[in-house]
Amino acid sequence: MIKNISNLGDAALYCDFGTEVNKKINSEVIKYFNTIKKRNIEGINNLTPSYNKLIISYDLKVTNYKEIKDKIEKLNIAEAIKTNNKKIEIPVCCDPSFSLDMERLENKLNLTKDKILENFFKKEFFCYMTGFIAGMPFLGDLDENMRVQRLETPRVKVPKGSVGITEQFADIYTFESPGGWNIIGNTPLEVFDSSKEIDPNLINPGDTVKFKQITLEEYKNYNE
């Protein structure tokens, strides 16, 4: 349930579902997101679901805060919206040329490389949200013993396809971008396909993701 609705500026509603990050709260956010998206409410021009917030942007030329807030409060969210959550396997190569922060992870986590990889690849991840850069999935949750902070100084350029971890989350850099996550490997898979007008994202909120380790050889031959 939405705990509180407030305004974020004069053209958006800020729906607060709580402060914790967990699947239960996030599933509520996604349920609202899917319901509102389906309704095509006049004036709403964007929705941003995240771990525990939903931001609803609207066109101030067409509507205003009070009107949209009324409509959201009256929504019947109980009705089940069918979502087709997928299970997706992502190949990742952890050759030293890709796992840019392995040494740092070994030191910070006090685990061997093999143990880190074992923990990482046995985990089933849940996609909380996508964004920051186009198609980037935010996946959780890593076990307690795998949690590290961001790099103190973010990289100016993280290579495309990089798979990173930070706190309880993993992500995939769909484009070369600045970023501060600890890079563990690289996927040859196109996670965001900008030539697709519909569903350019391979991974969507609510989907389950499992990483699968591949060799450098397999990586090189992947797209051939």
Added chain:
Amino acid sequence: MSKNYFEIIRAGINTTFQDKGRNNLYHIGIPFSGAMDKRNYLLANKLVGNKLNLPVIEFAYQGPLLKFFGDKINIVITGDVVFKIKQNDKEIDGNCYETYELKNEDEINILSTNKSVYGYLAISGRFDLKLQWGSCSINTKANIGSNDGKKLDNDQKIKISKVNENVNKKKINYLNSKIENIRIMKGTNFDYFSEKGKKDFLEKEFTVSKLSDRMGMRLEGPEIENIVNTNIKSEGLLKGVIQVPADGNPIIMLSDHGTIGGYPKIAVVASVDYDRLVQISPGSKIKFKEIELTDAETLFKLYEMETQNLLSQI
């Protein structure tokens, strides 16, 4: 397919195609983009007799030098821009908000934006562009939009797919108003900042940093003191949101911003001031002024009416 085109002799610093932008893609990480200064974008299209949602060329600081090849075409520049037009061997100073007819091998040389950032060039017709998610707007960070999502480069051609016939020459007198006081509403993390931090933010002057672009405007000034946490759990962003990272220097999100961010939101710029905010050039001073939501809504309505009035005069 008409045989009209521009040859880019000099591309300029940040020259892109822009239109109204794209909606409903935040949830996959794609922002609105679109023309930074919407009023000047709309005026440009109206002056050349186009539909208001057609793509135009947006430039920043120094614009392009273009040579026209073809029969003839009307063009207009909007914003606060210094430019010259070369017809035959004669060069004349151009006026913004006045249409000019270009003939084969005429040139338009956009020298600079005058104490502002963005200017617009519209043609009476259509550029030959591929749309992506219903918009041509180029987002160079995600390589989305026309021209493979890249800014325009030297020695490129800009193809024109359609030229409108019988377009009247039009002009209006319009002076871009400048603002130094940016009106804002409190953000969702306003109380993350100390009493001194809040006071500094609302009362002190900030300088617009050179590190500003279509993604964001960075500010330098007093360090805004955070007493709760310099990070929040990542959540959605909007254009106009002012984030304060750990270094205490505010960043205002602009049209090509990342869609998710993890820094506290101290404030949000009122929609009424966005067109003029983006035109404030690096090195300039700005101050913030807090207003209530209802005032922001009323002020935006008035601004929108003014825009409609300007358009109806053309």
